[in-house]
Amino acid sequence: MVFASGMAHTATQDRARGSNLTGVRAYNERLILSLVRRHENLSKADITRATGLSAQTVSVIVRALEADGLLLRMSPQRGRVGQPSVPLQIDPTGAYSIGLKIGRRSANLVFMDFAGTVCREIHWAYPYPTPEGLLTKLGSGLAEITKGLSDAELQRIAGIGVATPYELWNWTEALGAPQEVLDAWRNFDMQAEISALSPFPVIVSNDATAACGAELTFGIGREHPDFVYFFVGSFIGGGIVLGRSLYPGRFGNAGAVGSMPIPCYKGAGVGSAGGSQQLIALASLVRLEERLASKGHDPLSIFQSPSKWQPIGPLLDEWIDEAAYGLAHAIVASVSVIDFGAAIIDGAFPPDVCRQLVARTRERIAEIDLQGLSPFQILEGSIGANARAIGGASLPLFAKYLLDRDVLFKEEV
Numbered sequence: 001m002v003f004a005s006g007m008a009h010t011a012t013q014d015r016a017r018g019s020n021l022t023g024v025r026a027y028n029e030r031l032i033l034s035l036v037r038r039h040e041n042l043s044k045a046d047i048t049r050a051t052g053l054s055a056q057t058v059s060v061i062v063r064a065l066e067a068d069g070l071l072l073r074m075s076p077q078r079g080r081v082g083q084p085s086v087p088l089q090i091d092p093t094g095a096y097s098i099g100l101k102i103g104r105r106s107a108n109l110v111f112m113d114f115a116g117t118v119c120r121e122i123h124w125a126y127p128y129p130t131p132e133g134l135l136t137k138l139g140s141g142l143a144e145i146t147k148g149l150s151d152a153e154l155q156r157i158a159g160i161g162v163a164t165p166y167e168l169w170n171w172t173e174a175l176g177a178p179q180e181v182l183d184a185w186r187n188f189d190m191q192a193e194i195s196a197l198s199p200f201p202v203i204v205s206n207d208a209t210a211a212c213g214a215e216l217t218f219g220i221g222r223e224h225p226d227f228v229y230f231f232v233g234s235f236i237g238g239g240i241v242l243g244r245s246l247y248p249g250r251f252g253n254a255g256a257v258g259s260m261p262i263p264c265y266k267g268a269g270v271g272s273a274g275g276s277q278q279l280i281a282l283a284s285l286v287r288l289e290e291r292l293a294s295k296g297h298d299p300l301s302i303f304q305s306p307s308k309w310q311p312i313g314p315l316l317d318e319w320i321d322e323a324a325y326g327l328a329h330a331i332v333a334s335v336s337v338i339d340f341g342a343a344i345i346d347g348a349f350p351p352d353v354c355r356q357l358v359a360r361t362r363e364r365i366a367e368i369d370l371q372g373l374s375p376f377q378i379l380e381g382s383i384g385a386n387a388r389a390i391g392g393a394s395l396p397l398f399a400k401y402l403l404d405r406d407v408l409f410k411e412e413v
Contacts, residue, residue, distance in 0.1 A: 017089075023347075029061055033070060033090070036401040041074060041087040043101060062088065065249035070094040070114070070401065090115050095401055096157045098145065098200065099393025100138065101207060101386075102129060102164040103348070104234040105285075105303040108389040109141045114397065116218040117384060120145050125304045128177035129168065131188045138195050154219060159396030160200035162194060162267065163210035163388040165235070203395040208237025209246065210256065210391030211383070215344055216241050217394055219382035224342045228334040230257055230327060231367020231387060232347030232357070234303075235284045242338070258284070262329045265322055282326030288319040290311075306348045316353070321361050327357075328364035331378065339374045354380050 019300035028051070035050055042050075048058045065071040071094075074087040074229050093117040101108040108131070111120040122141045145152065152380065158373040169182035195202045205213075215221040221229070221241060225347050229239040238257035240247040247254050265282055281287070289299040292315060302309055309316075331343040358380045365378065383390055 005189060008354045009069070017154065026218070028057070029065060030401065030403045032058070032061055033401055034372045036071065036088055037090050037217075037402065041086040041089040043077075043087050045085065047088075068094070070370070076115065080300040092117060093153075094156070095397060096153065096155060097393040098142070098160045099223055100160060100162045100194075101166075101210075101389035101392060101393070102162065103135060103207070103303075103388070104129065104141045104165065104168070105300060106306070106348075107134065107137065108386060109138070110393055111145045112390065112393040114401075116390070118390065121386070121389075123306075125300060129182060129185075130181050131173045131184050131193070135193060135197065138194065142198055157200055158400040159203060160194060161208040161392035161395035162190060162202060163392035164190065164204065164205045165207050165237070201399070202397060203392075203399060205392060205395055206237070206252075207231075207233070207392075208255065209248075210395070211237075211346065211387035212239025212241065212391070213246055213394060214383045214387045214391035215242070215346065215381055216246065218390065219387075220379060221344060224344075226338070226340050227337075227342040227344050227380075228331065228340045228341065229255065229256070230283070230330070230343065230345045230347075231381070232283055232285060232323065232345070232349070233370050233388070234286055234348075235280050239336075253308055257330055257334075261329045263328045265325050279326045279330045283323035283330075287322065288316070291315045291319060298413060307350055309350055310355065318354075319358050321355075322361035324357060324364045328368060331361070331376075332365060332368050332370065335373055335376050341346070341374075342377040342379055344379045344381050346383060346387055348385045351380075351384060354384070 029239075031051060035047060039046075044055070044058050045064055047053075048055050050142075051058070053061075062071060066073065069091055071088050074089055074092040077085045077087060092113040095120075097112050099108075099110045099112060105128075106123065106125040109122040110118045112118050122145055124137055124141075140297035168185040188319070191202050193202050200338055208229075208231050211231040212221075215229060221227060224241070224246060225242050225244050229241065231237055231239075236258045237255070243393040249255075258278060260279045261276040261278050262276050262282060264275045285302060292301070292312070293299040295315060297312075297315075327345060333342060334343065345354065345361065347354060347357070349357075358378055362378050381387065
């Protein structure tokens with residue numbers, strides 16, 4: 001597949017400042033774009049107060065960003081004293097990005113606009129991923145997801161963000177994949193191989209971290225300065241947000257919630273059985289797979305359509321109770337170390353399953369001694385099964401147009 005023939009670079013197609021924001025002026029442009037994105041719409045007066053820049057400087061930068069097609073003027077807000085306020089918002093067509101989620105049971109490819117709306121999506125499931133299979137599907141998927149775009153629209157694609165579990169070659173027994181297939185991932189240069197398929201820059205991130213970033217950037221995470229995040233996929237992962245920024249940790253492994261030790265689960269409605277086990281052994285979809293397979297159901301059906309499952313009945317109830325038990329203990333342990341104001345739970349399942357899991361987790365937490373802990377909320381994630389792909393797609397947008405999440409201006413307007 002070839003994109004290059006239709007993507008000759010011209011000055012009119014390239015939004016000069018918008019596609020190459022560097023230097024002090026560019027920092028302020030990124031700052032303003034990031035603030036408008038976070039608050040959805042702001043007036044120039046709001047921006048002046050939040051940034052400390054002069055009104056003249058803000059006006060000049062805003063005009064430039066409007067000319068670049070990155071900001072849109074909304075209808076004036078009248079009824080106040082003085083001149084009517086003119087809110088600004090992100091122009092959805094100002095830039096685009098592609099997100100790829102590589103999971104242990106399925107993959108998602110999304111085409112996302114600058115406002116964070118998924119415009120196109122492709123999903124495919126598999127028993128286990130292989131490098132060759134991924135590249136084949138991705139090649140055809142990129143052609144399909146960009147089909148019909150004009151040259152100008154192709155020029156506005158910031159890049160491809162890949163969200164994938166680290167060490168895909170691990171968990172051999174749970175995946176049921178041949179060892180030689182998993183070994184192939186050890187020597188697979190994902191960034192280089194995907195870059196060879198298209199002219200777009202490629203950024204690779206941990207899948208759970210990307211999902212947490214999506215919640216922080218586009219979801220209810222914007223309302224909470226600090227939270228611990230859990231994403232339930234084939235295996236559970238997570239992230240940590242402190243001061244409205246993703247916290248990576250010393251080695252980029254902060255939020256590795258799957259490794260948290262949990263008192264062993266004995267059964268529905270019953271407390272600890274003694275000893276401990278990792279959260280990943282309780283609150284992961286592979287556990288639901290096992291239950292489905294044991295009763296003669298197709299265990300991969302839950303990955304073929306993550307947003308809508310066929311009725312599962314008591315098997316789902318059993319899994320929810322087990323997962324909620326593990327999540328409750330993990331959340332309490334997390335809050336006891338850092339007094340998070342919220343714990344957000346999301347996953348590769350339908351919204352109604354998320355609601356049930358969160359409700360049961362709240363019930364399980366009520367069974368735990370919380371003496372000495374500050375109050376905290378248990379919340380449903382607002383992004384859903386696409387969180388990892390959306391988080392991946394956001395990475396090129398931050399790299400090219402916005403301030404990195406770790407340095408994003410944090411003051412309230």
